[in-house]
Amino acid sequence: MKIAIASGKGGTGKTTLATNLASYLAETQKVVLSDLDVEEPNSGLFIKGNLIHKEDKYKMIPEWIEDKCTLCGICQKVCNFHAVIQLGPQILVFPELCHACFACSELCPTNALPMIPKKMGVLKHFQINNLSFVESRLDIGEEQAVPLISQTQKYIDEHFSEDVIKLFDAPPGTSCPVIEATKDADFVILITEPTPFGLHDMKLAVDTMKELKKDCAVVVNRFGIGNDDVLDYCEKENIPILAKIPNDRNVAELYSRGELVYQKIPEVKQQLENVKDYILKLEEGGRK
Amino acid sequence: MKIAFTTKGTEWDSMMDPRFGRTEFILIYDEEKDELTNFDNQAIEGEAHGAGPKTAQKLFELNPDVLITGNGPGGNAATVLEKAGMKIYIGAGDMSAKEAYNTFKNNKLKKF
Amino acid sequence: MKEIVIISGKGGTGKTSITASYAYLGGKNIVVADCDVDAADMHLLMKPDFKISEDFYSGELAKIDQDKCISCGKCADVCRFDAIPIINNQYIVDPLNCEGCGYCARVCPTDAITNESLNVGKSYISTTKVGSTMAHAKLGIGADNSGKLVAKVKNEAKKIAEENKKDFIVVDGSPGIGCPVVSSLSGANFVVLVTEPSVSGLHDLKRVYELVKKFKIKAGCIINKFDINKKVTKEIKEFLDKENIVHLINLPYDENFTKAMTIGQTIVEYDQNELSKLVASSWEKVKELVS
Known part of the structure; x- marks a missing residue:
């Protein structure tokens, strides 16, 4: 019950x-x-x-791998929550804003944003x-x-x-x-x-x-x-x-x-x- | 030096917007050229969350040396601006942009 | 014009109760903003007329056009929120589960999915029983309060205060420590922290003050029901001293607060004695500190 x-x-x-x-x-x-x-x-x-x-309890968030990134900007475009932002030559992830929808990670053409657990x-x-x-x-x-x-x-x-x-x-x-x-x-x-x-x-x-x-x-x-x-x-x-x-x-x-x-x-x-x-x-x- | 202000309008006499993420305008003063330009940030009203990082990103593109604002950016936005190496001065929320500039020049604004 | 936020x-x-008392004492000279939209109760005391209302949209919800859908199931595959179940052989969006991330729409091969702005409630501009203007809002079920809604309510209040040259905006702030309360604090000139001397009261006070500190806003504190636990009251005072927070006033445990609320009055209307004086003196102190 x-x-x-x-x-x-x-x-x-x-x-x-x-x-x-x-x-x-x-x-x-x-x-x-x-x-x-x-x-x-x-x-x-x-x-x-x-x-x-x-x-400890974890949620999944994307982690930026600089070497693989081509700075195409798709990740920040597909994030409805502004949790991923492109800043000149780098990508910033804001874990608190991330809803773990996986869109940025899975739509990244070069797998530069794998999802990793974050406490x-x-x-x-x-x-x-x-x-x-x-x-x-x-x-x-x-x-x-x-x-x-x-x-x-x-x-x-x-x-x-x-x-x-x-x-x-x-x-x-x-x-x-x-x-x-x-x-x-x-x-x-x-x-x-x-x-x-x-x-x-x-x-x-x-x-x-x-x-x-x-x-x-x-x-x-x-x-x-x-x-x-x-x-x-x-x-x-x-x-x-x-x-x-x-x-x-x-x-x-x-x-x-x-x-x-x-x-x-x-x-x-x-x-x-x-x-x-x-x-x-x-x-x-x-x-x- | 390029100086950015969070404001409610596009002129020197416009009041400062004490908010960072949801500021209505960003006013940019280029001291060398003695030129005042602005960016209309009012579309931010449509964002439910994450206004801070979004505005910070815009500011990054505008690339000023100094930001003058009211209360100061929240944690997320502060991270972005830190990366950009921008100097942030706060406590100008109740002034006009002109007053804020003068106060800054007199070293009377608090550093964030 | 100064903005005072109570959290x-x-x-x-x-x-x-305290926010409404300040709103009452300030009379026509202030604009009230109720940003505690999750449990918006101030209207029960200030009796606004709900005169101007506007639908409020926040976030998005996926919608599937069944005529265009070829039932490939890609949307359901990528959805991490189990928000697209199959019902009677049709893929349907479950509005309670959909987070509005928009991923499904991006992978749909026939563009059958669109993101619709979500109507989450209404915002209002009213005239209160004391003749002042009040900006407030009402959320629908399952809708989350957001920085956006709080900003909207506060903006309306600010605009009115500026146009009519009012001295103060008094804001009933949002609870918790998330985005809505950040938005409540943003742009404030002074914060009034209302707490009670219980183990959880002190705990939550410390948590929310972390946030106030980040914004470098001057703060004062009211210890309500200070006499139910003298020991914790002392601990709270020590905390206030340490953090340089102005101790505005101690209020005793008093059922007149509830009695006043029961007949839809603020405590300063209902009680003509000590309690009323204490609340009024804290308002005077706040006004002094903010100007």
Whole structure:
């Protein structure tokens, strides 16, 4: 079972939910949490395990071989991203702008731009009891999150069996990286706040999930502030609300120190129980 | 000496464009010939990404000795200009091209 | 005319609430630009009228003319993004996977593939509830924010500010550390960094400041919810000292921020007490520092 945790905007409690839920589920079963917010992976600040594996992740970029180059200029003409530029008698490659489409490399008449691997980030795999935690971190200056997200998912597929519950902490927003992080999920949990900002951004996320034909449900964070518009919207749209995490200054304080919330605040644990029940039911349904 | 300015227009009185990659014009002053020419860079507006390297490439072709701009080029563009051996002076974003030139001549601009 | 950009790196730190407060305090004397197009929320507080709208195009998408296609499959072979599957014996472009690299069109022997400019959303010029002008945008699903869109929004704002001789442009900057935020910062006179004292807040502040430093723009910092973690607040202050960033103000954890937002107001309208004064004093400080 693959569950993605997403939100229309940052700062609504996505990482809080992902880390607490993963840790709570792991009290009774095998769970892997994967932080796919590769530009700002923060889950690792809350989950401390033993590092059991680490690997560099690569993307392919062209490398200029001066001796073979005739300076015909085809490479810079075919690059839609200005990642290859001819500067007088030399060719410059900008790896951060490269989308690895291979056009410059394969259309070069003299094979002067072979594709070579370039490090774009690091994947780390941690373990604490039942809980595995896999995070990938994009190197500073790299702009393409999608290839790293897709390679991280591949790692999860190869290293964990079907019966392990897989949680994905998706990047915020509704752009390509979010789509990449949620498109393989069986089910998406959207987290939001009961405020006009929260509602507005959640609607965008719901529309995105509809476009991807994903089932989704909502967890309301900071329940008690704001108004009922989020609840009304979910009812109208037939989106189940799995949990309402109470608005509590203590939650913010625990989060700020990098601590798990549910271990200290029983009401939060209770709400996570609701989410767990829902997931287990889904899993049962899936097996039948 | 040839001096390039990132500007919003084609005259000495035109305001500087503080941006590098997405500058509207590049103004070139050739001191020996006392001649002011310009390059219209407005097509850059159509580029989603990579505006910096693209403009830097243009500048490379124009081949000035000095570039005067506002905030300074980003990482990618800086790489290109470094290769070209161009001297870059920044902090002229709020001036007219003329003021920027005078300030440069008085050694009052910061080197990038 | 001075351009002030507010950024945060991490979401949920109160960046938009602060930007909108400045926009409110500045009144008609400023132009507002919402460059946080991924989660453009400022309109909820500034109530713009969406008066002038324009389709916005960014990037390209391959399109196959089925009449010209001879189903040779070369396009699908070269596509590294699995964006050209065969559906009902026809090669079709999957718009969610297509990166717009244009490689397929270059190898098609019958010129059946063209690259179409991609309509990714709309940009707007509006009048806000305080009578000021606001430039903003809305992105479609799966569309990426880009330097181009940010530049467009900022350009509109600048043009209007110049024509009408306004003193300031206040920009709600883009999140993250990629191309959009570079474009948000480009041309700015002053940057306001909004952060919170959490482990992730400090982490993201450092990351985004690397970028600000590259552009050599003067910066100030607001520590929001400073009282939820005094230890990290102290660490942030040390970081500000070390980097010569002006510490603009500490704001306490206060639910009035949320209460104000809930009724579509900025904090300076809603709260007549201490909080409002703090935000207003930071705006005065910013104005002073920028001129």
